[in-house]
Amino acid sequence: MNLLVLGANSDVAYAVAAAFARHEKASILLASRNMELLEKKVQDLTIRYGVEVSCCYFDVTDFESHSAFYESLQKKPDVVVYSAGYMPEQQEDAQKNYKEAQKIFAINFSGAAAMLEVVAADFEKQGHGTIIGISSVAGERGRQSNYIYGSSKAAFNSYLSGMRNRLCKRGVHVMTVLPGFIHTKMTESLELPELLTAQPEEVAEDIYRAFRKKKNIIYTKWFWRWIMAVIKGIPEAVFKRMGL
Amino acid sequence: MELTSWGRYPRIVASGEHFETREQLKRQMDRDGDLIAYGMGRSYGDSALNQRVVFSRRFNKILHFNPETGLVACESGVSLQELISVFLPQGWFLSVTPGTRLITVGGAIASDVHGKNHHVAGCFSTSVDSFELMLPGGDVVLCSREENERLFRATCGGMGLTGIILTAVIRLQKVKSAFIRETVKQCRNLEEIFNCFEKYETLPYSVAWIDCLESGEKMGRSVLMAGEHADTGSLDMDFNQPVSIPFDFPGFCLNRYSVKLFNRLYYHTRSSFVENRLVPLDPFFYPLDSIGHWNRIYGKGGFTQYQLVLPKTASYEGLKSILDRIAKQGLGSFLAVLKLCGPANDNDLSFPMQGYSLALDLKIEKRLFPFLNELDRIVIDYGGRLYLTKDVRMSKDVFRKGYPLWETFAELRETMGMKEKFNSLQSRRLEV
Ligand SMILES: Cc1cc2nc3c(=O)[nH]c(=O)nc-3n(C[C@H](O)[C@H](O)[C@H](O)COP(=O)(O)OP(=O)(O)OC[C@H]3O[C@@H](n4cnc5c(N)ncnc54)[C@H](O)[C@@H]3O)c2cc1C
Ligand SMILES: NC(=O)c1ccc[n+]([C@@H]2O[C@H](COP(=O)([O-])OP(=O)(O)OC[C@H]3O[C@@H](n4cnc5c(N)ncnc54)[C@H](OP(=O)(O)O)[C@@H]3O)[C@@H](O)[C@H]2O)c1
Numbered sequence: 001m002n003l004l005v006l007g008a009n010s011d012v013a014y015a016v017a018a019a020f021a022r023h024e025k026a027s028i029l030l031a032s033r034n035m036e037l038l039e040k041k042v043q044d045l046t047i048r049y050g051v052e053v054s055c056c057y058f059d060v061t062d063f064e065s066h067s068a069f070y071e072s073l074q075k076k077p078d079v080v081v082y083s084a085g086y087m088p089e090q091q092e093d094a095q096k097n098y099k100e101a102q103k104i105f106a107i108n109f110s111g112a113a114a115m116l117e118v119v120a121a122d123f124e125k126q127g128h129g130t131i132i133g134i135s136s137v138a139g140e141r142g143r144q145s146n147y148i149y150g151s152s153k154a155a156f157n158s159y160l161s162g163m164r165n166r167l168c169k170r171g172v173h174v175m176t177v178l179p180g181f182i183h184t185k186m187t188e189s190l191e192l193p194e195l196l197t198a199q200p201e202e203v204a205e206d207i208y209r210a211f212r213k214k215k216n217i218i219y220t221k222w223f224w225r226w227i228m229a230v231i232k233g234i235p236e237a238v239f240k241r242m243g244l
Numbered sequence: 245m246e247l248t249s250w251g252r253y254p255r256i257v258a259s260g261e262h263f264e265t266r267e268q269l270k271r272q273m274d275r276d277g278d279l280i281a282y283g284m285g286r287s288y289g290d291s292a293l294n295q296r297v298v299f300s301r302r303f304n305k306i307l308h309f310n311p312e313t314g315l316v317a318c319e320s321g322v323s324l325q326e327l328i329s330v331f332l333p334q335g336w337f338l339s340v341t342p343g344t345r346l347i348t349v350g351g352a353i354a355s356d357v358h359g360k361n362h363h364v365a366g367c368f369s370t371s372v373d374s375f376e377l378m379l380p381g382g383d384v385v386l387c388s389r390e391e392n393e394r395l396f397r398a399t400c401g402g403m404g405l406t407g408i409i410l411t412a413v414i415r416l417q418k419v420k421s422a423f424i425r426e427t428v429k430q431c432r433n434l435e436e437i438f439n440c441f442e443k444y445e446t447l448p449y450s451v452a453w454i455d456c457l458e459s460g461e462k463m464g465r466s467v468l469m470a471g472e473h474a475d476t477g478s479l480d481m482d483f484n485q486p487v488s489i490p491f492d493f494p495g496f497c498l499n500r501y502s503v504k505l506f507n508r509l510y511y512h513t514r515s516s517f518v519e520n521r522l523v524p525l526d527p528f529f530y531p532l533d534s535i536g537h538w539n540r541i542y543g544k545g546g547f548t549q550y551q552l553v554l555p556k557t558a559s560y561e562g563l564k565s566i567l568d569r570i571a572k573q574g575l576g577s578f579l580a581v582l583k584l585c586g587p588a589n590d591n592d593l594s595f596p597m598q599g600y601s602l603a604l605d606l607k608i609e610k611r612l613f614p615f616l617n618e619l620d621r622i623v624i625d626y627g628g629r630l631y632l633t634k635d636v637r638m639s640k641d642v643f644r645k646g647y648p649l650w651e652t653f654a655e656l657r658e659t660m661g662m663k664e665k666f667n668s669l670q671s672r673r674l675e676v
Contacts, residue, residue, distance in 0.1 A: 044305040
């Protein structure tokens with residue numbers, strides 16, 4: 001199996017790559033921006049799991065490069081994981097500086113959409129393949145503290161759902177991953193509730209299991225399905241007064 | 245955030261950042277103020293605590309492995325557990341391992357940890373070929389026995405006070421199986437256990453659990469566990485999924501009577517003598533790692549470990565006098581461990597010396613520290629010292645007397661600007 005990881009320097013992405021290496025002995029291509037980090041991860045995953053790993057530069061906000069990037073791949077992937085993400089502080093950064101908001105949208109949504117369209121075209125032609133999009137429970141309902149990031153994830157959710165609808169007829173599977181809190185560098189400066197926060201390795205195992213079972217949408221960890229059901233069930237008239 | 249280490253005493257408010265690249269670490273170092281490296285916080289005391297820390301755990305990539313020589317190069321945040329799970333199936337195991345696998349390579353070097361094989365294999369630094377160290381200004385130097393040897397000797401055992409260890413090249417030992425051939429022997433008193441250690445000295449691994457509440461005839465009653473790597477059995481090993489202690493035990497659970505009961509049970513449920521039975525490596529080396537958060541047993545107030553070593557010639561007398569006082573005080577410890585160490589190495593602050601080491605886990609309570617001050621005096625009088633990685637309270641004087649090279653170490657810190665950049669609560673207390 002060939003696995004392509006986009007935004008491979010994400011902590012979740014690294015754990016997902018490790019899970020596919022361990023369980024599937026997959027050959028892995030790590031694509032992201034920070035090459036120093038990627039090169040270390042290549043060594044590391046190769047030694048830990050005895051699989052073939054390589055890396056290359058990829059910037060999802062460089063829309064022009066997407067096609068050429070995909071064409072340059074020696075081996076076309078069977079599974080693509082999209083894990084790049086960006087979540088700056090909202091009140092001081094994203095609300096006051098539209099460039100930050102644009103960046104959020106480009107990395108979490110529009111760049112992802114443009115890039116995955118290139119992948120989809122190839123998979124559709126091949127008649128097989130799996131696309132795993134890592135989104136967020138934040139996309140399920142906008143909250144005052146994080147609605148810019150949340151809406152980028154909401155857009156990504158709709159996008160993945162439509163693409164699943166389109167590609168399932170062609171033997172291509174699309175999976176949406178909705179994580180809750182995870183201990184990663186993205187959330188390092190936040191005080192997260194320990195009981196609700198997963199380690200990247202736990203999320204990666206959930207993702208791998210769901211991949212095997214060809215799930216469409218998964219919450220990770222599992223209890224977020226119920227937490228979100230409650231949050232989505234609150235009437236808007238009440239919700240708008242809350243301080244979430 | 246709240247920060248503490250394994251003893252959960254003290255708990256401080258601190259700020260901390262992770263680093264994944266040298267550049268990120270360098271940026272954190274460039275900021276004003278001092279800091280200390282924090283690995284997995286398995287040290288018991290305050291050696292990894294400071295108002296500002298840098299977390300190394302995410303700097304955990306394995307960079308190179310030579311299957312011919314067993315040399316592995318990795319970043320300092322890699323845990324011993326990770327190394328075991330990657331290399332044991334290939335027939336390689338750590339040359340030196342402490343009683344937990346949940347520590348980082350950086351922490352193993354900084355404390356120059358020892359294991360059950362100290363009498364034949366020395367400290368962790370013996371298996372270290374070289375490491376890279378980031379100095380106060382952000383420069384990175386390679387340290388080995390050939391190059392920057394002065395820094396090598398100060399850093400192994402130097403409790404993070406010379407810089408941040410970045411990567412290390414360590415030597416694994418070849419093993420044929422993931423099993424140990426174990427010998428267990430009950431010993432009725434201190435004399436018996438001393439003889440037993442000598443008798444089994446040729447086995448690479450040995451350690452004893454000791455009952456500290458017995459006095460008189462039975463003083464020093466213990467169970468010796470010795471072993472060697474088996475040459476049969478598979479190389480596969482699954483780490484037992486730890487069961488976790490879910491909450492703090494109320495303080496009163498742990499008292500003279502419960503400890504006495506535990507010790508009786510522990511002693512009498514061991515067979516008096518078992519030779520050469522095959523046991524998996526994981527419970528042999530890491531019995532406590534199968535219980536997550538076991539430090540909660542000691543309650544909210546936390547606990548400490550008092551680990552001392554006495555020169556061999558003074559060990560019998562010294563230990564008798566120490567055990568006598570402990571039994572009288574009734575400060576029982578579930579976990580009391582005795583070990584015969586091999587010769588000291590020439591690092592500035594490494595702990596082991598030829599002689600007996602005793603380690604006691606003790607709940608923090610009001611009468612504890614004055615009592616330990618008394619024990620300190622005995623330890624020093626007999627020419628021994630206390631282990632820095634377990635310490636949270638020793639005085640500057642006890643430190644200086646126990647570690648005669650402290651001055652050389654302090655001078656190096658002074659001249660290389662380490663004293664301004666790297667500090668822990670411990671280094672301030674010890675004024676080093
Ligand atoms: C159950 C248990 C059993 C143990 N058994 C033994 C034993 O048998 N023998 C033994 O010797 N010890 C033993 N220990 C102690 C433990 O091995 C040491 O305290 C070890 O140093 C902890 O490593 P850590 O990664 O958790 O480091 P921390 O506790 O986070 O830090 C310990 C020290 O290392 C320094 N440090 C950490 N990383 C770096 C780095 N990258 N660069 C520079 N300095 C660094 C810190 O500043 C600090 O001074 C045991 C501990 C426990 C909890
Ligand atoms: N952490 C959480 O609590 C949480 C919760 C729910 C959902 N999620 C989602 O899960 C995914 C993974 O999160 P994480 O916490 O693992 O993230 P992370 O560790 O913060 O990593 C995000 C990665 O995205 C990459 N990236 C950013 N901009 C990029 C660009 N323009 N082109 C290519 N790569 C880019 C970065 O790689 P470089 O370093 O190479 O630039 C960065 O390492 C994200 O989509 C996130 O939104 C996270």
